[in-house]
Amino acid sequence: MHTIVVDLGYGDAGKGTVVDRLCAPRPGAAPVTAVVRFNGGAQAAHNVVTTDGRHHTFAQFGSGTFSGVPTHLSRRMLVDPLALAAEARHLAALGVPAPLALLTVDRRARLTTPYHAAANQARERARGTARHGSCGMGIGETAAYALAHPDDAPTAGDCTSPATLRRKLTLLRDRLTDEIGPLAAPPVEACLDAFAAFADHVRLVDGDHLARLLRTGPVVFEGAQGVLLDEWHGFHPYTTWSTTTFAGAEDLLTEAGAPGAARRLGVVRTHTTRHGPGPLVTEDPSLGSLLPEAHNGTGRWQGAFRTGHFDAPAHAYAVEVCGGVDALAVTHLDAPARSRGALRMACAYRTPEGTWDHIPTTPAGDLDHQQRLTARLLAATPTAWQSPGTDPHAWCDALAHALDAPVVMESHGPTAADKVTGRGSRSRCPERSPAGR
Incomplete structure (x- = not known):
């Protein structure tokens, strides 16, 4: 059982x-x-x-x-x-x-990135005394972005395709920046290197x-x-x-x-x-x-x-x-x-x-x-x-x-x-x- x-x-x-x-x-x-x-x-x-x-x-x-x-x-x-x-x-x-x-990771799992976390923290700061009590780690931003842009939301499987991941991370960064303003997050290339290392060290499964x-x-x-x-x-x-x-x-x-x-x-x-x-x-x-x-x-x-x-x-x-x-x-x-x-x-x-x-x-x-x-x-x-x-x-x-x-x-x-x-x-x-x- x-x-x-x-x-x-x-x-x-x-x-x-x-x-x-x-x-x-x-x-x-x-x-x-x-x-x-x-x-x-x-x-x-x-x-x-x-x-x-x-x-x-x-x-x-x-x-x-x-x-x-x-x-x-x-x-x-x-x-x-x-x-x-x-x-x-x-x-x-x-x-x-x-x-x-x-560890095994389903290829379809959505990725939480530094851009999600930065946007989460910016929104929570803007709420002032009306904060929701977020953890500030970008979980809600990850879910919201995947709902709004399901085809563009990065996934664990994308970490094995640098071109796909670069496109998706760039779109994500630019959309959130247009909405919120500059994000306190690293450049896309730095994220690509880190996510490629992730794909090299974990087993991605179907x-x-x-x-x-x-x-x-x-x-x-x-x-x-x-x-x-x-x-x-x-x-x-x-x-x-x-x-x-x-x-x-x-x-x-x-x-x-x-x-x-x-x-x-x-x-x-x-x-x-x-x-x-x-x-x-x-x-x-x-x-x-x-x-x-x-x-x-x-x-x-x-x-x-x-x-x-x-x-x-x-x-x-x-x-x-x-x-x-x-x-x-x-x-x-x-x-x-x-x-x-x-x-x-x-x-x-x-x-x-x-x-x-x-x-x-x-x-x-x-x-x-x-x-x-x-x-x-x-x-x-x-x-x-x-x-x-x-x-x-x-x-x-x-x-x-x-x-x-x-x-x-x-x-x-x-x-x-x-x-x-x-x-x-x-x-x-x-x-x-x-x-x-």
């Missing part, structure tokens, strides 16, 4: 450490064939800490790399060759032999490669960011240019002749966090000092890292827009004790329209609805509190009931050795009323 790993929050729930555990060798279990990245790009920040103390923030490489599991960057990925080279160097310094040899991987053994699909940042279902405009639900991975499975062949694993942490602006109804600034984050902080483009109590309506909304999950992985189960029992779960909101214990959904594509929803959430305050205390099992029971799915992985710390699998917990949250439905 294959597994799709998706964050049910605003990102940073621990997808990397969950994938690391799934890829770790286990007695009697078939080894994972590959980790497939299926959305986003180099803006991902999936932190993995090994039992011997090594730490890496995975961006484009799959989070199973420390176990020697290969990574496949699918056609749905936005590939940044420059960032990929830097990541490979860090992995090599940590003892991973020949990291790029573990669309049938994934089908072969799926026939070889179990595959883990590693998602980026979180469902509450989804381009269609997130709280607009504080969203990403990426589908962050299970849909992208399931489309790839269908294309490869294996529809419905994967377990949907949703990742949540015991407290709700987000980077930068946008709704965080349960935010509690006092939790930041109780629950410091070793690998999350204020980012130049994203803004501050914010912490709140567990937001049951928001996570239930994520489950609903995903079409349900098969199971949950719960991380940061040590946090309730570290918070000295301060952590709680909010099961409803007070809003100007009354009490909500259910965030209304709408079919994908109605961004006006999403923006109105964002305004309501920004005015909401949490209520209907539940206090599971400091017992990790009580938290798993409460989360399992609130999100209507069994907990199959518990994470009590940063390494694979801190994970427990297979309990399948369920319990109760305060009964939901019809209000807000």
